[in-house]
Amino acid sequence: MSLHIRDAVEADMAAALEIYTPHVLHGLSTFEEVPPSLGEMIDRHIKIVDLGLPYLIAELDGKPVGYAYATTYRPRAAYRHTIEDSIYVTSGLAGQGIGQALLEALIERCEQGPWRQMLAVIGNSGNAGSIALHSRLGFQPIGTLNSVGFKLGQWVDTVLMQRPLGEGAGSIPAPPE
Secondary structure, rough: OEEEEOOHHHHHHHHHOOOOOOOOOOOOOOOOOOOOHHHHHHHHHHHHHHHOOEEEEEEEEEEEEEEEEEEEEOHHHOOOOOEEEEEOOOOOOOOOOOHHHHHHHHHHHHHHOOEEEEEEEOOOOHHHHHHHHHHOOOOOOEEEEEEEEEEEEEEEEEEEEEEOOOHHHHOOOOOOO
């Protein structure tokens, strides 16, 4: 089997939606409760790419099996060097290295930009796979927001993890052009 990571294009958003929908309907890794429409997925992709942030897709033998992207952490200007990652893998394929390949590629791409910190906002403190993945790739636990979401009949925590990108806070970033 051959895993290939590449930039996602608009035509990939139907596959991304197919991957994401089971996480929305049956999982705790996202706090969305209603799957977005294909149009919304396309709009999200456009907004991310227009900001110069990466949106990646993983293909296993030519079939999309996961995706990852970075988004701005918060809209205020002082947060402009901090981004947040998101990774989703086809249900049933967790633990096969797809998420790690996506996150490694995402980090590499983000380190080429002006960003200095990457955050993981992990839905569900019981999401051991995502927490372990982020730990393997240099994320440190920052804290847990207890019972901040209510989904599928239960209270859900959010785990915050963080890693520096490039020089991190080791130097002052260049001023905006």
